[in-house]
Amino acid sequence: MYVRVLKQLKASGKTVISSNSLGKLLQITPAQIRKDLSYFGKFGKQGRGYNIEYLLAALNKILGIDQEWKACLVGVGRLGRAIINYPGFSPHGFEIVACFDIDKSRINEPIAGMSIQPLGQIKNLVKSNNIKIGIVSVPADQTQGVVDLLVAAGVKGILNYAPISPVVETDIIVRTIDPVTSMQSMTYYLKGY
């Protein structure tokens, strides 16, 4: 969130921001912001605030987004194709360098400069390309199996688009994107209306 807003502020030409104004934008308290940042270092100047460019660079480093990350995608259906063609990843240093599908009729089909590979190739390609992130866009009932394949191949992070919570070892980081769950986590607060 910090990175997202700081980028916007930088683009808008601002150079300095206080925890107070940043808090307004992020809808969190100024104290929270100062405490959050204090865990990683001292990035501000008393009396002035934070230099946006400097703080942004520091956060990029802390978050590990000052480097390129390679990802592969499993499940080249409608959703998978949309993700592969999504132009938002590469400007942020995320590159999808391989994709896989279980459907034999799709193998070797060209897409975005790659060709679709069979699941059997996951281990090879993950290792040889040093891929650390797997994107999973397969049907729910195939998700756990595919996640297990990816983890066995050496992937450390999973971006999961299926509406289930795959079970993984604690050193594997999973982020699930599920619009229905997002909706369902709103309605509780909307009931009153």
Next chain:
Amino acid sequence: MYVRVLKQLKASGKTVISSNSLGKLLQITPAQIRKDLSYFGKFGKQGRGYNIEYLLAALNKILGIDQEWKACLVGVGRLGRAIINYPGFSPHGFEIVACFDIDKSRINEPIAGMSIQPLGQIKNLVKSNNIKIGIVSVPADQTQGVVDLLVAAGVKGILNYAPISPVVETDIIVRTIDPVTSMQSMTYYLKGY
């Protein structure tokens, strides 16, 4: 998360589950599950566990997903069209009943049984259709404006697909779906590898 897993369990034919087994599936402690549920009532039987169907029905009610929710979508570009045609919402009681775009050339274009309307119609249609949720799939720099329009029209929840955090009154619930942010929140833990 509970609802998601309980549905799977129900589909698999199971009828009862303990906090222990549920914890394994969700990767949280049994005590956490019992405490979570205890805030809303007593749903289990000592010595047996939770009746899956009963707990699921209770949670659906608590979360407000035992009813239909109407939504509208603003921004009928590539992403917007994908969302409108996504078949996952309606089985869960979420129905997109109107859509809007700023682009005049798209007005009245038919899509999924609707026709694209101009932004000026937001207020009318949100009120007349009792729409409580707005889905926003417009470019980042138009998001805040569109969110303001939706809120002014009476929408109480926003599902935001733009990579920014719109500022809203505290009684408005926002959920942002941003794959890049999801990725960026993983890399911190992946740095070591």
Next chain:
DNA sequence: TAATGTGAAAACCTTCACAGCT
């Protein structure tokens, strides 16, 4: 004067451990 960084206090959340029910 304006704003950070930070101990201390307050608030909140998770885990423990066990009485009590099936």
Next chain:
DNA sequence: AGCTGTGAAGGTTTTCACATTA
């Protein structure tokens, strides 16, 4: 025997408030 529901304990997170610095 097995498992829930729950006070109490233990941790963690957030907020407060102020010394300090530009």
